Structures are given as C-alpha cells and as structure tokens.
Amino acid sequence: MVKPRVFSGIQPSGELHLGNFYGAIQNWVSMQDRFDCVYCIVDYHAVTSRTGRESDKFQDPAHESISAMSVQMAGDLIACGIDPQRSILFCQSDVPEHTELAWIFSCVASHGDLARMTQFKEKASRNDYVSVGLFTYPVLQAADILLYRAAKVPVGADQIQHLELARRIGRRFNTLVGEDYFPDVEAELTDGNRIMSLADPSQKMSKSLGDKHYVGLMEEPEAIWGKFRAAVTDSGQEVGEQMSAGVANLFELLTLTGTPQKAIHVFMAQHAAGNIRYGDLKKSVHENIIRVLSPIRDRRSKMSDDTISDILAEGAVRASEIAQETMAVVRDHVGVRPPRIS
Ligand code: TYM
Numbered sequence: 001m002v003k004p005r006v007f008s009g010i011q012p013s014g015e016l017h018l019g020n021f022y023g024a025i026q027n028w029v030s031m032q033d034r035f036d037c038v039y040c041i042v043d044y045h046a047v048t049s050r051t052g053r054e055s056d057k058f059q060d061p062a063h064e065s066i067s068a069m070s071v072q073m074a075g076d077l078i079a080c081g082i083d084p085q086r087s088i089l090f091c092q093s094d095v096p097e098h099t100e101l102a103w104i105f106s107c108v109a110s111h112g113d114l115a116r117m118t119q120f121k122e123k124a125s126r127n128d129y130v131s132v133g134l135f136t137y138p139v140l141q142a143a144d145i146l147l148y149r150a151a152k153v154p155v156g157a158d159q160i161q162h163l164e165l166a167r168r169i170g171r172r173f174n175t176l177v178g179e180d181y182f183p184d185v186e187a188e189l190t191d192g193n194r195i196m197s198l199a200d201p202s203q204k205m206s207k208s209l210g211d212k213h214y215v216g217l218m219e220e221p222e223a224i225w226g227k228f229r230a231a232v233t234d235s236g237q238e239v240g241e242q243m244s245a246g247v248a249n250l251f252e253l254l255t256l257t258g259t260p261q262k263a264i265h266v267f268m269a270q271h272a273a274g275n276i277r278y279g280d281l282k283k284s285v286h287e288n289i290i291r292v293l294s295p296i297r298d299r300r301s302k303m304s305d306d307t308i309s310d311i312l313a314e315g316a317v318r319a320s321e322i323a324q325e326t327m328a329v330v331r332d333h334v335g336v337r338p339p340r341i342s
Pocket of ligand 1: 007008010022023025042141144145153154155159162193194195204
C-alpha cells in the first residue's frame with residue numbers, strides 16, 4: 001500500500017529547543033509509522049537570518065557555518081528518533097530543485113498575500129535591513145513542501161499562516177495548468193504547538209530572542225534548572241483568577257513530559273486554592289524534562305559528524321529522485337524545456 005507523504009523542515013539555527021521538540025519533532029517521529037516522511041534541514045532559509053543588519057556578513061566568526069549547524073541539527077533529530085532508514089532526512093541545499101521551484105512559485109504567489117505574512121512583518125520590524133529573501137521566505141517554504149507533493153505538514157502553530165499560503169500557491173498553480181497536480185497542504189499540530197519562552201511567556205520559545213528564552217535539548221541539566229528556576233510565574237494568584245501565561249506554560253510542559261495525571265491534579269488543586277509553591281512546580285517540570293532528555297542526549301553523544309554527513313548524502317539521493325520528477329512535470333506545464341545539459 002502506498003503511504004501518504006509527509007514533509008516538514010527545520011532551520012539549522014543551532015541546537016533543538018523544547019518548542020521545536022514538543023511543537024513539531026514529536027509528530028515528525030510518531031508519523032514515521034503511518035506515512036512516507038521527508039524531513040529537511042532548510043539551510044537556505046537560514047541565510048535570511050544572517051542578512052538582517054547592514055553590518056551582517058554571511059560568514060561571521062561568531063557563528064558556526066550554516067553547513068556545520070545543519071549537521072548538528074541532523075544529529076539532534078536522529079537522536080530524537082528520526083529514523084533515516086524509514087524516513088528521508090536531507091539538507092535543502094543538496095537538492096537544487098527547491099530553489100528552482102521557488103522561482104516558479106514566486107511568479108505564481110501574490111505580492112499582497114506575502115505582504116500579509118505576520119512573521120515577515122515581525123522580523124522586518126526587528127531588522128534594520130529587510131532583504132527580498134526575507135519577504136519571499138514563505139515561497140521557498142511552499143516549494144519545499146510541494147516539490148514532494150506532500151499534503152500533511154507537522155509544524156507548530158506559528159507556521160499555520162505559511163502553510164495556508166502554500167495551499168493557495170498550489171491551488172493557483174493547479175488552476176493555471178488546468179490540472180489538480182499539487183495536493184492541498186494541511187498542518188498537523190501537536191498538543192504542544194505553542195511553547196512559550198520561560199523568561200517572557202508572552203512570546204513563543206525561540207532561539208532568536210536570546211539565550212534565556214529557550215531551553216536547548218542538549219543543555220546540561222544544571223543549566224536547564226537555572227532557566228526553570230528563573231522562569232516567570234506571577235506573584236501569587238487570587239483564588240478564581242485566570243492562570244498567568246508563565247504558569248500555564250509550566251503546566252503544559254508538565255503534561256507534555258508525561259507526568260502522571262494524579263501529580264498534575266495535586267498542583268492544579270493547590271493553584272486553585274491559591275497555595276501552590278511555584279518552586280515545587282518548577283522542580284517537578286525540570287525533573288520530568290531531564291528524564292525525557294537523558295536518553296536523547298545519550299544517543300546524540302554516540303554520533304559522529306561523518307556518520308551524520310553520510311546519512312544526509314543518502315537522504316539527498318532519495319529526495320532528488322522525487323524532486324526531479326516533480327520539476328520535470330512543472331517545467332513541462334510552464335512550457336520550459338528540460339535542461340540542455342545534465
Ligand atoms: P523553525 O526552524 O523555526 O522551527 C521548526 C519547527 O518547530 C516549531 N516551533 C515551535 N512549536 C511550538 N512552540 C514553539 N515555541 C516553537 N518554535 C518552533 C515550528 O513551528 C516548526 O514546525 N519556516 C519553518 C521551516 C520550514 C518549513 C518548511 C516547515 C521551511 N520549509 C516546510 C515546514 C515545511 C521554520 O522556520 O521553522
């Protein structure tokens with residue numbers, strides 16, 4: 001039986017954090033049984049975050065190269081349970097059809113739709129130099145997904161708008177060529193699809209906000225405790241008052257880490273009665289997180305960069321086969337002949 005195809009991507013922005021893990025990667029892992037999964041380290045997307053200031057350089061001595069970070073990210077994903085035997089795991093820049101299809105799609109996407117993207121507006125407001133690449137970022141994302149004719153995309157809630165755009169681009173392409181070639185793209189969300197920063201629970205957990213705003217999967221347990229200890233809660237709840245964002249985030253992590261319902265109920269009852277000790281809640285979340293992370297850290301420590309690079313090379317061969325097939329059909333529809341040289 002042919003399994004439906006799934007595609008998802010992640011930027012090689014350094015190590016994985018709890019937001020990535022509970023927001024997306026858990027679904028990446030669990031979907032491997034039922035779907036034909038294609039997972040991509042989107043290194044060309046990461047170029048947009050290196051050109052946000054007038055003074056930026058592609059290669060900054062303070063940053064590792066995008067390629068080194070891609071290998072690191074692939075290792076983290078494998079340690080989390082992505083199985084390169086069952087799923088395709090590869091790097092975007094190894095399959096040039098991604099950028100090729102992105103160009104065709106940039107002739108299909110509407111400027112007005114792109115201008116409405118909230119992530120673009122947010123990032124553009126933070127940067128003093130706004131590149132065209134930052135603007136067309138979601139077009140490349142649509143190309144990533146549709147190159148593999150994938151319908152289901154496991155992501156966190158912050159990507160929903162980008163996926164709606166991918167759906168619109170696919171549909172418009174289909175209308176232009178008079179054939180239902182690309183499937184409708186839909187998001188597959190986890191229960192933890194929006195994990196918030198511990199230091200500022202009004203913002204999603206993210207590396208780009210700075211060190212105290214995320215918890216890396218490979219961080220030392222003491223460093224992780226430091227971040228939980230400092231997590232923003234509130235200065236005591238009045239009975240019946242709505243739970244603050246920081247406390248709700250801690251409860252969410254408690255649930256996601258598989259804490260027994262009984263223990264959660266005890267904290268919930270204390271919270272409702274207004275006598276919860278946030279230090280105890282934080283300790284419990286921390287203990288549970290370390291329990292989840294420790295086998296992942298063990299697996300990661302046994303992997304070498306060479307082994308990971310070989311896995312990515314194999315993944316690129318498998319991804320290329322599908323990508324070339326799609327590009328041949330797209331070129332034909334658009335009226336551009338196959339390359340004169342191969
Ligand atoms: P990226 O690299 O920022 O994040 C990777 C995945 O992690 C999810 N995520 C979160 N989920 C819950 N809470 C959080 N705090 C949190 N932070 C991150 C993201 O939703 C994402 O699923 N544009 C994408 C990368 C991309 C892509 C694609 C995704 C490029 N092409 C094609 C899917 C399909 C991004 O920047 O994700």
